[in-house]
Amino acid sequence: MSYSAREDYQSDETxxxxxxxxxxSGFLGRRRVKIENKVIGALVDALDPQSVILDCPCGNGxxxxxxxxxASKIIGRDISKGMIKYAQNRAKAFTVKTDIALGDAENIDLADNSVDYTFSYALMKHLPVPNQYNVMAEFAxxxxxGVICSFAVLSPLSWMYWRSRRQVESFPVIPEELEFMGKRYGLELEKIVKVSQPIIGLEYFAVFKKV
Ligand SMILES: C[S@@+](CC[C@H](N)C(=O)[O-])C[C@H]1O[C@@H](n2cnc3c(N)ncnc32)[C@H](O)[C@@H]1O
Structure with missing residues (x-):
């Protein structure tokens, strides 16, 4: 199925x-960045050292x-030319090996079991659910x-908020779907960690172990 996030981030300006x-920006924006950094920092701390990590979509890096x-090596893939250009420039400052290139999360140009972990932030929520399954199959x-991947996940309260905002091209799932999706591709759901505003926020990381 098509979705707008394939095109929305293409330009250099974006x-x-x-x-x-x-x-x-503003109070809530700064708070969001603080929460993101805290949660992602803790999730990365729990990874084995010297890992090969795929960041998909890597955005601007x-x-x-x-x-x-x-990481011993960071592989970044994103479908946006503008984002990849920016991420490649940022990667010049890194001491670890990098491989940052255009790529499609639904058809990743890497061999089976070629990375230790895949990290994915803020993609799944933009994808119709069948595409989320395609991407999860590729990450697995x-x-x-393992795979650390964010999703928009509904709770009763956040569902009411989400519905009132009449979101276009926003594709949340119920928590049970994460376990089901993982199992389908040989991944065991270890935990779900919230990475957004309390109560109304939808974004969570699902941490999967390869079994
Ligand atoms: C909200 S941004 C998140 C970027 C990054 N993970 C971050 O947290 O800053 C979503 C990204 O998904 C990318 N994207 C959309 N569809 C994609 C696909 N099929 N494969 C790879 N990247 C995709 C977009 O180009 C965009 O950079």
Whole structure:
């Protein structure tokens, strides 16, 4: 199925302005960035050292300085030319090996079990649910140890908030679907960690172990 996030982030301007968007400014925006850094920092701390980590979609590479702490190599893939250009420039400062290139999460150009972990932030929520399954199949295929992937996950209260906002192209799932989706591709759901505003926020990380 088609979805707009394949095109929405293509330009150089979008990549350059990504971190100064309205959602990251003001009190709530700064709070969001703080929560993201705290949660992602803790998830990365729990990874084995010297890992090969796929960051998909890597966007402008903003999580790669965090991933670098546990990486021997960072592989970044994103479908946006603007984002990849920005991420490649950012990666020049890294001491670990990098391979940052255009790529499609639904058809990843890597061999089976060729990375230790896949890290994915803020993609699934933009994808119709059948595409989320395609992407999860690819993450499970290329990862030897595990997958850390964010989803928009509904709770009764956040569902009411989400519904009132009449979101277009927002594709949340129920918590039970994460376990089901993982099992389908040989991944065991270890935990779900919230990475968004209390109560109304939808974004969670699902941490999967390869079995
Ligand atoms: C909300 S941004 C998140 C980027 C990054 N993970 C971050 O947290 O800053 C969503 C990204 O998904 C990328 N994207 C959309 N569809 C994709 C696909 N099929 N394969 C790879 N990247 C995709 C977009 O180009 C965009 O950079």
């Amino acid at each position: 990549a350059e302005g990504y971190e100064s968007r309205a959602m990251y 903003r999580w790669q300085p965090v991933l670098e702490k546990k 295929r290329v990862s030897r140890k």
